[in-house]
Amino acid sequence: MTDASADDKNIAVLTHLGGIFFSALPGLIVWLLKKDDNAFIGEQAREALNFQITVLIGYMLAWVLAFLLVGFLLLPIIYIANLVLCIVAAVKVSKGEDYRYPLTLRLIN
Numbered sequence: 001m002t003d004a005s006a007d008d009k010n011i012a013v014l015t016h017l018g019g020i021f022f023s024a025l026p027g028l029i030v031w032l033l034k035k036d037d038n039a040f041i042g043e044q045a046r047e048a049l050n051f052q053i054t055v056l057i058g059y060m061l062a063w064v065l066a067f068l069l070v071g072f073l074l075l076p077i078i079y080i081a082n083l084v085l086c087i088v089a090a091v092k093v094s095k096g097e098d099y100r101y102p103l104t105l106r107l108i109n
Helices: 006-022 025-034 039-068 071-094
Strands: none
16 A cells, blocks of 8 residues: 555546557556656556556457458456456455556556
8 A cells, every 4th residue: 555645546547448449548547647656547548548558459459360360259247357457456455455467568668
């Protein structure tokens, strides 16, 4: 549990939930603007960004596999996983806890 203010928690929640609608864009914007100002927001924005990049890679692979008719099964699974995990992350960070997404490529350090 971190010592994050209410504003910090709200920004982190919006960053995670923004990934549902806007993919990696909210994580990228918040990470670029806040990574040096606030450790909690910077860490959570980086985590959201890494997860959304992983989701984008998953979508691309699923589209390629759609030609083999396997990708059509993967697309809704990826969508539901993105939705559920972003909501779980938002709930955790709203309590001031750090959250790390499972099965995420850690491309941004």
